[in-house]
Amino acid sequence: MxxxxxxxxxxxxILASASAASAQAPAAAPDLSTPPPLVFPAWGFDVSTIDTSxxxxxxxxxxxxxxxxxxxxxxxxxxxxGVSQNLQIVSEAAVREVIKEAVTSKPAQGSVEQKISDLYVSYLDRPTIDSMGIEPAKPYLAQIDAAASHADILNLFVKPGFSAALSPGIDIDPDNPDAYLATFSMGGLALPTRDNYLVENERNIDMRAKYIDYLTFLLDKAGVADSKTRAERLYAMEKQIAVNEWDPAVMRNPELTNNLMTRAQILALAPDLPLGAMIDNFGFTGVERFNVPQMPPSAQELDEQKIPPELRAKIGGGLPAQLALFKATPVDVWKDWLKVRFLASNAAVLPSEIDNASFAFNSAYLYGVKAMKPRPERALSTVNSSIGEAVGKVYVExxxxxxxxxxxxxxxxxxxxxxxxxxxxxxxxxxxxxxxxxxxxxxxxxxxxxxxxxxxxxxxTIVPGKALDNRLAVARWGRQDALQKFAKPxxxxxxxxxxxxxxxxxxxxxxxxxxxxxxxxxxxxxxxxxxxxxxxxxxxxxxxxxxxxxxxxxxxxxxxxxxxxxxxxxxxxxxxxxxxxxxxxxxxxxxxxxxxxxxxxxxxxxxxxxxxxxxxxxxxxxxxxxxxxxxxxxxxxxxxxxxxxxxxxxxxxxxxxxxxxxxxxxxxxxxxxxxxxxxxxxxxxxxxxxxxxxxxxxxxxxxxxxxxx
Ligand SMILES: [Zn+2]
Known part of the structure; x- marks a missing residue:
């Protein structure tokens, strides 16, 4: 958003990846208590904790x-x-009070307290979510099922709440920091980094096998037949995205990732794809100027930036290659991809078995978390990440x-x-x-x-009892808000x-x-x-x-x-x-x-x-x-x-x-x-x-x- x-x-x-790891677990009676706040006595440090040996x-x-x-x-x-998590615990305890008051205040419809309350309670209500099964996801999965062409897939890529392998976006203009600038980017990896797909070692091989199992499970839940074969096909496609991607160390160099292009130049990269309609559907009608972060640099640019050979080898084909992959990949594969991504990214508000599978792969396997966080803590995180400034205002007071x-x-x-x-x-x-x-x-x-x-x-608009719809509403609001900002300085x-x-x-x-x-x-x-x-x-x-x-x-x-x-x-x-x-x-x-x-x-x-x-x-x-x-x-x-x-x-x-x-x-x-x-x-x-x-x-x-x- x-x-x-x-x-x-x-x-x-602080490490950016850490927050991605919070989730919950099906383990048998693990200790889920929150540790007491750390204390910093006297002058701010407890000398008895020094290891004099x-x-x-x-x-x-x-x-x-x-x-x-x-x-x-x-x-x-x-x-x-440790110290970072402890501060997180302290912050969440204060936010919990704000949410509790909103929930018990019988807030008026449309008030910010009502939004806090209904977002929190609908997420919290695991029994209701379980009783509805996959039903709430069906209208969204049906939109994916209805896609019949690559043009339809591009339109889904720009719908708020759906994943995208190609997408417009918004950044600040590096040539004019008073203005926003449209971007046109690529993406689509689910494993933490491209190396996990491309580097052969024991851990990556194991990770891929576990990931394909997870994809198989999600395809089953989406009602897709022949799930194992299709999961392998999906993985093979995602591996090609990894080939197209750039190493994260290269992405840190703005001289290489700033590539101004006109709309016509982007369209010319794939004349047989309706990229213009896609850009319009994102909300960028009339926008002509874009930055394309992953346009392959020339040898001269690489020389000027003193990029060493081992790093050059980790610069994939970027946007042109991604467009070629998009066209070469059958519509059915993209539909499978959109479905698993939809279920995976909304697992928290879908039936427990999907939530548990997401935890098992994304938190337990990838990050070593032993047990699922209690639901109220996750509901609180959702309020923070969705409408955080609504609670933040009271928090700071x-x-x-x-x-x-x-x-x-x-x-x-x-x-x-x-x-x-x-x-x-x-x-x-x-x-x-x-x-x-x-x-x-x-x-x-x-x-x-x-x-x-x-x-x-x-x-x-946040409604009671509809946890999934509320997530999508937040995504739509985020797009609308971003576009409104984009139109101004x-x-x-x-x-x-x-x-x-x-x-x-x-x-x-x-x-x-x-x-x-x-x-x-x-x-x-x-x-x-x-x-x-x-x-x-x-x-x-x-x-x-x-x-x-x-x-x-x-x-x-x-x-x-x-x-x-x-x-x-x-x-x-x-x-x-x-x-x-x-x-x-x-x-x-x-x-x-x-x-x-x-x-x-x-x-x-x-x-x-x-x-x-x-x-x-x-x-x-x-x-x-x-x-x-x-x-x-x-x-x-x-x-x-x-x-x-x-x-x-x-x-x-x-x-x-x-x-x-x-x-x-x-x-x-x-x-x-x-x-x-x-x-x-x-x-x-x-x-x-x-x-x-x-x-x-x-x-x-x-x-x-x-x-x-
Ligand atoms: Zn820093």
Whole structure:
């Protein structure tokens, strides 16, 4: 919906895939209780959790977080648990109160409380959903059944609530950040990444077999005969989509994914397909200008972007190949594909056996979740993801005091000052680029807590007892809302996350950093804690988001958000050389399969630059706040030691191995252990604070440490 349509260029703080993993399970009496909130005593950290048997220079994450991880199981209903999940639990508890009040308030028809209440209760009502069986899905499946041509399939691709292998969409114009720009994209993979289809290894082979079983089950439920054979046929088609796709590391380069085309040029790619009608049916009548992210780059473009041969091999045929695949694939295969996608994406509000099968594959198998979340928690997530600003408005009134906003404004100002000093001092950059970087920092916009105006969902109709129809209504509303926004100048008051979201983000085209209220809770932001803790925790996140404006992708946009090269050739070469060194370091972090499965240093480069610069400017801002004075020693720890301990505490999370593997393949963030250890070993003050010497395992000789900002 609109948030996804418009979030193409955003870089956030927390692993993006994690939220996809929540679902529910048919297991026998697992413990589904929610753990009590974590506490952050005294100055913001419990020193008894330090593992004194670990040398901090050997493994700093283990020193700070190892004891906690060893003593803390991942609760059965989560794919991961720790500081991040704990903030999620706190946020959900507050949202639950808002929903409860709406449900018990006997709200007037059409009021926002009525929409919250009926959306929540209809989702919650598993007995009613089960008693109706597949019946509520039949009108939608019938629309798919009625398709007789490729033209009919294209029309289904643009219907809200149906999946699409080809689709128009909306982004912000990289040449004019005050305007939206239409896009024309491809997609359609269900496994986490193209490599799962294309790389031969034991795990992928097993994953494909399980996926084909799941497809077979869904085709059975859709009433399709000969389901096993047709599931295999579907998989074969999807594998061709994977061949056409681009590697996620390549997709991070906006120079390669910005390809302006006219409507006529897109139509000319497939003259025998009614793409013009499809674009009109999406709601883009009269729209002539599009960005096509996956148009194959020329050899010259690849040379200019210094794309290495191994990455070139992972750039598929893109949109032209996808159009060819679309035409070559029989209508019946597309109908099967649309049916399984419809059932899979709406499994939560279809009969239990479909919901359970979805959990078994998508959550238990792919992410290692042991048990299904209780239905009320999932119903709450649906309200959050469908009409989140409706509950978010009340959430912030109760949970985000003005004092927190004021304190955050001060902190952000201090972080900006620190970044300005670092920009003034970095040695690898000349004065012309330096001045432009400074201008970009000065132009950065900051949003804290909640939007100035909240979405009211006036034209959305939610009805009691119709969980599936309500989902489709939300999808239609999302399209309508996006198209209304598209017709106007870019709405700079819009938020791409709700206030109750535990995350933060940067948007390059808007040059803005955004911190939702739910992220601004302990241990991230703790007004009672020692300043060292706050600078290390929320300070490094503020720095991380600022750093995205200056990472390998964000640095291609100027102070106004235009995709424009503001670098001298020499400075750009220096910047890229530093990035390459950092990528090589991270690619050597290989936690699985006896060192054979490693972080993808190119895919994670932007987030790693964000982490590295975030730590550096947070530390500098902390020092500035001390104004030359020595910080007090507390619990035998110096201010610097507390700073680095609190930094590591921010990543006190435990992940299932399955989730971690998926994330390493597909997510631009590094695993949490690397977000602590790989960052710190590049940072000189950490060495001094813990007396780290060449005989320590994390030690890097000064010449090998990377400082970018
Ligand atoms: Zn980030």
């Amino acid at each position: 609109v948030r996804h349509l418009l979030l193409a260029g955003a870089a956030c703080f 670990v040398d901090p220079g050997d493994d700093f994450d283990a020193y700070v977080n190892g004891k906690w991880k060893a003593a803390t199981p991942i609760p059965a209903k989560y794919p991961y648990y 109760r949970n985000f005091p003005a004092s927190s906003k004021a304190a955050m404004i001060d902190l952000v100002d201090n972080l900006r000052k620190a970044m300005a000093l670092n920009i003034a001092e970095v040695e690898w950059m000349g004065d012309t680029t330096r001045a432009a970087a400074r201008q970009k920092l000065d132009s950065l916009r900051v949003k804290i807590g909640y939007p100035n105006k909240f979405e009211t969902y006036d034209s959305l 870019v709405d700079r008051d819009q938020w791409f996350m709700t206030p109750q979201t535990v995350n933060a983000y940067y948007v390059a085209q808007l040059n803005e950093i955004v911190f939702p209220a739910a992220y601004l809770q302990a241990p991230n932001f703790n007004p009672k804690a020692d300043p060292a803790v706050n600078y290390a925790a929320i300070g490094s996140t503020i720095g991380h988001e600022i750093g995205h404006g200056f990472d390998d992708s964000g640095a291609r946009y100027d102070s106004t958000g235009r995709l424009r090269d503001w670098w001298t050739a020499e400075d750009k070469a220096n910047f890229q050389a530093l990035g390459n060194r950092l990528a090589t370091q991270y690619s050597a972090y290989c936690p699985f399969d006896s060192g054979k499965t490693c972080v993808n240093g190119k895919l994670t480069l932007g987030e790693n630059i964000g982490d590295l610069s975030g730590l550096a400017i947070a530390y500098r801002a902390y020092k500035l706040s001390l104004d030359g004075k020595e910080a007090p020693v507390i619990d035998g720890l110096t201010g610097d030691q507390r700073f680095f301990i609190a930094y590591a505490q921010k990543y006190r999370n435990k992940w299932s191995e399955q989730l971690q593997r998926v994330i390493m393949e597909s997510d631009p963030h590094s695993p949490d252990v690397a977000r602590v250890n790989e960052v710190l070993r590049n940072f000189d003050p950490w060495y001094k604070a813990f007396n780290v010497t060449p005989d320590d395992k994390m030690y890097l000789p000064p010449s090998q440490r990377v400082t970018i900002w």
